[in-house]
Amino acid sequence: MKDFIIVGFGLAGLSFAEILDRNQKSYVVFENNSELSSRVAGGLYNPVILKRFTPAWMASEQLALALSVYKNVEKQLNESFITELPVLRRFNTVEEQNLWFTACDKPILNEFLSSDLVKNENVALDIPFQFGQVKHTGRIEVKKMLCSYLSYIETRQLLFKESFEHTALDVQEDYVSYKGIRAKNIIFCEGYGLRNNPFFNYLPLQGNKGEYIIIKSKDLQLQEAVKSSIFIIPLGGDLYKVGATYNRDDKTSVVTELAKEELRMKLDRFLNVDYEIVDQVAGIRPTTKDRRPFVGTHREHLNLHIINGLGSRGILIGPYAAKGLYDYITKSTPLHTEIDIKRFD
Known part of the structure; x- marks a missing residue:
């Protein structure tokens, strides 16, 4: 009897597997590389929405947790995936530059936005004004990290490189069974593949x-x-x-x-x-209309769970969603109401 089956292995699946490894929980992973949104992501971790100079949702909490998780993955795999990388915002008008200074004065943003503008010294770029710099930014080599973690799982004989057949899942009251594998819980982290999941495809992905x-x-x-x-x-x-x-x-x-x-x-x-x-x-x-992920437990089958809808900010929100779900399952800690799928019941 395994503790968990994980279906799908993008940033959501990796984040949940990292928690399970850290807490010495047993699991297996099913991944067929059919959904590749994590692997083609830009890889930047950036706590600010630079179109409007506004903070990402729960940016401070998510940034601290995400970096902790990815650094632990580096240590666990003895590899390097994280690079600190400045992010510079090009201003198109004087008005945009003035809006930047206004944003810098907001308490929720001053830890992330520098009020000292950066002069462009790169002749390869046409920059009519100066740059605004975002603090606490960097890049994750997402594809390399996911592939390395999958290899790590495979060496432990915990990886099944095949499509998951939802019709073959037998759901009982206190466990699930799939092709001879029994587990107390199953987590679906299928990205856009959610559309083919009969248990959760009612969610408006x-x-x-x-x-x-x-x-x-x-x-x-x-x-x-x-x-x-x-x-x-x-x-x-x-x-x-x-x-x-x-x-x-x-x-x-x-x-x-x-x-x-x-x-x-x-x-x-x-x-x-x-x-x-x-x-x-x-x-x-995998995006959602309200820009919040789908996290939670099936309304009828209490051993079926989901993490999905991470959108374009999966690097930051993935570890936060995974921790929230793990604490909910193992400690009955309530999920944040804005990510709980109960909002669609």
């Missing part, structure tokens, strides 16, 4: 397709992540991730020429040097 391009430029020489209408994120080796697009209509993971041209057009507005597009990636973000 919205798919949002995002695409990035990877460019190579020897002349850019950028050491910070720059946010304008898009992000430029340095990857090392003269490579940069540029994105992302947002498409609510296309629900495929196929890269498109339309997205490539949109990103190229936005990049050309403020990049003064030549570059080459060397790759393009796409994925469906």
Whole structure:
């Protein structure tokens, strides 16, 4: 009898597995790599919504917890995934620059926004005004971290690389059984795959397709992540991730020429040097209408649970959602009402 079965292994699944390992709980993972939103994420952890200069929901709590979890993963796997990386916001107008100073004076934001503007000294960038800098930011190598953790699980013979067949799940009052595996609980972390889950597909998940391009430029020489209408994120080796697009209509993971041209057009507005597009990636973000994740327990089957709908801020919110669900299951600690799926009952 296992303590948990985890279905899906993006940032939600990894965050929950890390808690189980830390608390010496037994589990197995089912992952078939069909939903890749975590693997194509930009990888930045940034506590501020830079379009409007507002804090992300529960930014302080989530940032501290997320970094603690990812540092523990680094230690556990003896690898490095976290890099501190400044995030600079390009101002398009004097009015935007003034709004930045207004935001800096707000108590909820002054720990994250620097009131000392940064002068652009990179001739590769067309920056008519100065930059605003966000504090406490960095980059997680998400794809590398997920792959390394899956390898770690596989060496312990806890990984099943196959699609999960929901119809084969036998749900009893005090355990679940799936193809000979019994567990006290099962956690569904399937991302956009939730649409095929008969136990939780009543939840109003919205798919949002995002695409990035990877460019190579020897002349850019950028050491910070720059946010304008898009992000430029340095990857090392003269490579940069540029994105992302947002498409609510296309629900495929196929890269498109339309997205490539949109990103190229936005990049050309403020990049003064030549570059080459060397790759393009796409994925469906599991998003929700109220921008809060789906976390909780099935209304009838009390050993079926879910973490989903992390959206574009899964790096920060994933560990918070996983801890909330674990404490709810093991300690009966109430979930935050804004993430509890009971809001849809």
